[in-house]
Amino acid sequence: MGRRPHPRSQKSQKSPFPRLYGRHAVFAALANPERSFRKLHVTHEMAGKYEMPKGVTIQYGDDHDLGRLIPADAPHQGFVLEVDPLEPAWLGDILAEAENDGQNRPIIILDQVTDPHNVGAIMRSALAFGARALVTQDRHSPGETGALARAASGALETLPWCRVVNLARALGDIGDAGFWRIGLDGTAPTTLAEALGKTQPALVMGAEGEGMRALTIERCDQLARLPIAPAMESLNVSNAAAIALYAAATRVL
Template identity: 35%
Template sequence: MANDKVEGRNPVMEALKSEREIDKILVAKGAKEGSINKVIGMAKDKGVFIQYVERQKLNEIAESNNHQGVIALVAAYKYTEVEDILEIARRKGEKPFVILLDEIMDPHNLGSIMRTADAVGVHGIVIPKRRSVGLTATVAKTSAGAIEYVPVAKVSNIAQTIDKLKQEGLWIVGADMSGDKDYYHEDMKDAIALVIGNEGKGISRLIKEKCDFLVKIPMVGKVASLNASVAAATLMYEVFRQKNTDKQRL
């Protein structure tokens, strides 16, 4: 069985009992008989997100022929806490550099973002519990090993996390085409959290309002936006450049 899936009613119940990190549980629509209700009840008690899907969807992603109408998508790697990410920066004597991902759904995007984050010295990444890809085997593979070195925290509420980071002295910078400045004209040398939005919708309205300022990436082509991981890499390297230029002057 794949290391990011648990299939079948009893295996899923055991995964719930063992406190294993579970991103979400997929349940076949209309499945209510027998032990499926117990799985649903246990998941709700533990605050695990449940998504009801067509049985054909389960058939497509199942590794076995015995999913019994339920598949748990589990984390391939352990998550950390936001406080631990900030502590890493403190131990290194560096200003915190954090990435906030607002509903990134593509595992390849998350893996690529992690790879760049490792290259530029990001202290950690924050993702929401719902409507977001988790630390799957695909993410691990795409990260090319960076998943071993870049801490990822999963939070219930990104907006509340932004408030917490602001209290810790971080500036919140969102990547959005409505930004007042091109990204390279904004001072990003201080403690900072970069917000990267969903592949299709961008940053949600509430999160955008929480940002201290928005920056845009100038483009002259026909396509109106960049891939999320490319936009994230562009901004991360600008922060890296500014921070290192500042160090070289000292």
């Protein structure tokens, strides 16, 4: 008789709904009134340490039971929450808010950044530095996943995320609304600080290696670079986004 495989070595069970894992991501989702929940999976140990939410179907199990629900070696920390996806924010609402509230807060736009860890980390930085929203193209960006939610560290539940059909058209609408569209490009002659000035910025970033597509670059008002040392060719896109958002948040207006 063959040896039974360890449960963590088995493929995770498929689900048509996002499964969020880890205490921070799960608790942030549970606290979001816009979320609809399907089932909370929790270990007996964690259930004894935390008060379980009301009105949510709960399935108790052990570490191996929860491990089978998510990718191998994903750190669930005793919690896996199956949810309905959030409704995407509407870009028109974001632009109308910007016109009416008078706050100089950036929008960040990602052109074909597909790694969920990077997108989640960018969401975390965007929320930390007061960005209005994240804009991505729906066909060339990750959906809601446990990996993205964990990297976002709660920001998935709070930061408006606009997933648009046509990114070039969205950039046109953003420009018409008075945003100065700055594309981050390591070869640009102008630094980001110089390009930011006192504008209301829309920071545009492309995928690592490939960068922004030609049509995206055409829709930018200006290209700018981060002033990194020549010894380093480029930064991870999430690190670059964090620096750009910090620069926008701390400039003197």
